Amino acid sequence: MVHLRPLLGSPRFQGSMEEIMAGAYEDARILNDGGVDGLIIENFGDKPFHPNKVLPHTVSIMTIIAHEIKNRYRRLRIGINVLRNDAEASRALPVLWI
Numbered sequence: 444m445v446h447l448r449p450l451l452g453s454p455r456f457q458g459s460m461e462e463i464m465a466g467a468y469e470d471a472r473i474l475n476d477g478g479v480d481g482l483i484i485e486n487f488g489d490k491p492f493h494p495n496k497v498l499p500h501t502v503s504i505m506t507i508i509a510h511e512i513k514n515r516y517r518r519l520r521i522g523i524n525v526l527r528n529d530a531e532a533s534r535a536l537p538v539l540w541i
Contacts (some may be wrong), residue, residue, distance in 0.1 A: 445470040446487035447508065452498040453489035471480065471512045471519070481520030484509055492527035502532050511537065515523060 448463045449455035464541040467484070474482050486501055502525070511519055 444487075445482055445484045445508075445512070447485065447489075447505070448503050449458040449496055450486055450501055451499060453486075454489065454491060460504070463504070464511070467508045468515065471516060475516045475519060479489065480521070481522065481523040482512075485510070485524045486526050489526065492500070494527070494530075495529075497525055497529050497532050502535055508534050 445467050448466050449457065450462060450463065451460070470512075471482060484505060486497070486505060489497070489501070505523060505525065513519070513521055523533050523536045
């Protein structure tokens, strides 16, 4: 599981996309080096979660991170879970690399 740090627009966002991305890439590296076949990316750090739908830029940020992880670790299968259970947003993420 790649648990993203609080993203832009969440109550606990701390203003650094570089730190969010670096943390995600480090989690992916550890999982890859450990031999997993795939991973799931979640916006876990965004709690407390929006009650219904996430903000549109949450989907954009998660797309960028998923794309970059796939570029780095092509053999890994990638799943996306947009919390709090925003299935519509999860389906909106491009699946070409999954």
